[in-house]
Amino acid sequence: MFFDDTIAAIATAPGEAGIGIIRISGEKTLQIMDKLFKSNQGRFLKEMPPRMLTYGNIFDPDTQQKVDEVLAVYMRAPHTYTKEDIVEINCHGGMIPVKRILGLVLKHGARMAEAGEFTKRAFLNGRIDLAQAEAVMDLISAKTEKGFDVALDQLEGGLSKEIKRIRNEILELLAHIEVSIDFSEDDIDEVTLELLLDKSLKIEEELKHMLETADTGKIIREGLNTVIVGKPNVGKSSLLNALLRETRAIVTDIPGTTRDVIEEQLNIRGILLRLMDTAGIRETLDVVEKIGVERTKAFFNQADLVIFVLDASRELTSEDIEIMALLEDKKVLVIINKTDLPLKLDISKVEAMLKNKIMIKLSLVENVGLELLEDAIVDMVFKGEVKRKDQVMVTNVRHKNSLEKAAQSLQEGISAIKQRLPLDFIEVDYRNAWEYLGEITGESVGEDLLDHIFSNFCIGK
Ligand SMILES: Nc1nc2c(ncn2[C@@H]2O[C@H](COP(=O)(O)OP(=O)(O)OP(=O)(O)O)[C@@H](O)[C@H]2O)c(=O)[nH]1
Ligand SMILES: [Mg+2]
Numbered sequence: 001m002f003f004d005d006t007i008a009a010i011a012t013a014p015g016e017a018g019i020g021i022i023r024i025s026g027e028k029t030l031q032i033m034d035k036l037f038k039s040n041q042g043r044f045l046k047e048m049p050p051r052m053l054t055y056g057n058i059f060d061p062d063t064q065q066k067v068d069e070v071l072a073v074y075m076r077a078p079h080t081y082t083k084e085d086i087v088e089i090n091c092h093g094g095m096i097p098v099k100r101i102l103g104l105v106l107k108h109g110a111r112m113a114e115a116g117e118f119t120k121r122a123f124l125n126g127r128i129d130l131a132q133a134e135a136v137m138d139l140i141s142a143k144t145e146k147g148f149d150v151a152l153d154q155l156e157g158g159l160s161k162e163i164k165r166i167r168n169e170i171l172e173l174l175a176h177i178e179v180s181i182d183f184s185e186d187d188i189d190e191v192t193l194e195l196l197l198d199k200s201l202k203i204e205e206e207l208k209h210m211l212e213t214a215d216t217g218k219i220i221r222e223g224l225n226t227v228i229v230g231k232p233n234v235g236k237s238s239l240l241n242a243l244l245r246e247t248r249a250i251v252t253d254i255p256g257t258t259r260d261v262i263e264e265q266l267n268i269r270g271i272l273l274r275l276m277d278t279a280g281i282r283e284t285l286d287v288v289e290k291i292g293v294e295r296t297k298a299f300f301n302q303a304d305l306v307i308f309v310l311d312a313s314r315e316l317t318s319e320d321i322e323i324m325a326l327l328e329d330k331k332v333l334v335i336i337n338k339t340d341l342p343l344k345l346d347i348s349k350v351e352a353m354l355k356n357k358i359m360i361k362l363s364l365v366e367n368v369g370l371e372l373l374e375d376a377i378v379d380m381v382f383k384g385e386v387k388r389k390d391q392v393m394v395t396n397v398r399h400k401n402s403l404e405k406a407a408q409s410l411q412e413g414i415s416a417i418k419q420r421l422p423l424d425f426i427e428v429d430y431r432n433a434w435e436y437l438g439e440i441t442g443e444s445v446g447e448d449l450l451d452h453i454f455s456n457f458c459i460g461k
Contacts, residue, residue: 003084003121006032007113008105010098011460017093022101023460025118028109029085030074035061035108036101037072037089045087050076058089058101067104068097082118083125116457120450123442130442130453131160134396137457138221146270147220150393159399162210162392163440169203170410170434177430181423193417196426200414207407210394214403217395219304219381223265223272226377227299230309231319232256232280235337238364239309240264240277243374249277256280259292261299268374271381276303282319305380306332307373312361313341316349324353333376334359340366398453399440406436 006026012019024032033045039056048054051073058067071090080086091097106112114120116137123133131154138151154160173196180192228236232255240249240262249262262277276299279292300306308327310320334354336347340363351359358376362369394400413429438444 003027006110007117007121008102008110009113009118009460010102011088012093012098014095015093016095019090020093020098022089022091022098022105023113023118024087024089024105024110025080025082025084025113025121026110027085029087032105032109033072033074033087036067036104037070045072045074048074050074053090058091058104060104061108067100068092070101078125081127082121083127084121113459114454115459116454116461119457119461120454123450128155129157129160130445130450131163131396131399131440132157133442134398134453135159136461138395140458140461143223143265143272144220144267144270147272147395150217150220150395153392154395159392159394160441163437166203166206167434167437167441167443169199170430170437173199174427174430174434177423177427181427193420197414197417200410200417204407204410204414207403207410209391211400211403211407213391214394214397214400216381217393218397218400219271220393221395223274224304224377224381225274225276225302226305226307227276227278227296227303228307228309229278229296229300229323230280230311230335231317231323232282234280234309234311235362235364236280236309237262237277239307239335239337239362240275242364242367242370243268243273243275255282256284256286256289259288261292261295269378271378273377281323300326304331305377306330307335308332309335309337310345310350311338312336312343312345312347313338315344316346321353324350327354327357331380332357333373333380335373336361337364339363339368402436402439406433409433409436 003026006024006028008022008024011021011023030046036058037045037056038059039045039048039054045054053071053073055071058070059065060067068091073088075086077083077085089101091101119133119136122128123130135151135154139148139155142148142151176192176196180189228239230236233253237249237251237258241247241251244264244266248264250257256279258277258279260279264275266273266275278296278299279289281293281296284290284293306327308323332354334350334357336345336350336359339361358380360369360372360376362373394403409429409432413426413433416426416429435444
């Protein structure tokens with residue numbers, strides 16, 4: 001791919017900072033710098049060795065006025081992030097210098113880069129594949145150490161290598177099938193079929209192992225949507241505050257204190273929790289509270305994990321039972337709170353109604369049991385994870401969907417073999433599986449999908 005326009009953007013976050021960086025990529029990069037930059041010895045950037053940070057000034061060529069004192073570096077194509085000529089100008093941080101310099105760069109031959117356009121060029125120019133490009137964004141947006149580490153592995157090509165290896169195996173099978181089609185008229189060669197079947201089952205197994213990491217992977221990348229529910233006054237907001245270790249939500253002994261959904265993020269041993277405290281669920285005539293209860297139910301439906309809080313000092317009520325009826329198909333942790341008070345709750349009845357759900361006893365006033373709850377959350381996330389050595393992790397839902405489609409096509413191929421269907425039927429399924437895997441690394445993706453993926457990037461990356 002070849003681009004004839006030169007792009008530029010501010011690469012650092014907006015606001016006051018030590019330095020700000022303007023990045024330029026494309027053919028006209030040096031030409032633009034010739035107009036705007038002079039080193040302290042009066043030299044152009046093209047006279048300096050590539051990759052050498054050079055001290056100098058940016059001037060406005062129209063007025064010959066100094067704009068800012070900078071350090072500039074030139075990186076020569078093709079050994080750069082985009083495989084094009086790149087210049088980075090380090091100026092003073094803050095809104096004025098970066099905006100002024102970017103303005104001049106745009107005026108003298110560059111155009112404003114779109115979101116993610118530098119990385120898009122890196123992909124289209126063949127420096128990285130699509131999964132690696134997506135990993136770049138994941139690195140930048142990672143909120144936990146674990147999320148960052150997995151993204152770094154993907155940027156280094158961990159996932160891509162595995163996908164490419166499996167694609168190659170499928171390609172070999174396809175070659176086998178095509179040769180057989182050419183030679184064997186109607187007669188299907190049994191040996192070839194057995195061999196195909198054997199290898200296909202192995203590939204199917206590999207895809208399955210990759211898919212098994214996807215649920216945990218998604219949580220590592222995106223966080224765990226967790227909602228705290230229960231009837232009023234059981235201690236939901238107290239629990240949010242305890243987990244955050246700060247007084248974020250208002251806590252009173254008046255039922256119906258929380259009326260809106262309060263969302264906070266926290267990091268529990270490397271897992272990002274998007275934690276929502278909600279209005280206690282009950283029948284109410286209060287208009288505001290009613291809306292709150294409705295919102296609670298909506299969030300409840302989208303949650304990855306539900307923390308259901310009961311009050312140990314009160315008997316089970318119809319409100320508790322109504323909520324319990326909603327929990328059956330959900331991932332749930334049941335909290336029996338206020339265990340410091342005399343027990344009135346019929347715990348065995350709760351156990352009978354919520355079979356197979358994990359139950360944890362807490363006292364938030366005495367600070368008992370919080371660690372057990374954190375343990376349970378971490379266990380829940382990692383329980384499903386297969387700890388196979390060197391197993392790569394699938395974190396991106398887009399990748400998961402393509403893997404699922406590939407596995408589905410392969411399965412159809414396998415069943416076609418078992419039914420001894422004609423080889424050209426079988427070939428279609430294998431070709432589909434191969435294509436779907438190619439969506440992950442970007443060998444087979446359309447322009448629309450690319451635009452969609454890169455539009456979620458930040459400007460300047
Ligand atoms: N004894 C005792 N009291 C608690 C405990 N946890 C919370 N409380 C008290 O229970 C009352 C209600 O707590 P909240 O956290 O506001 O309860 P909530 O579930 O958010 O209530 P709503 O927002 O009204 O739905 C407050 O007076 C808390 O101090 C506990 O473990 N033991
Ligand atoms: Mg509350």
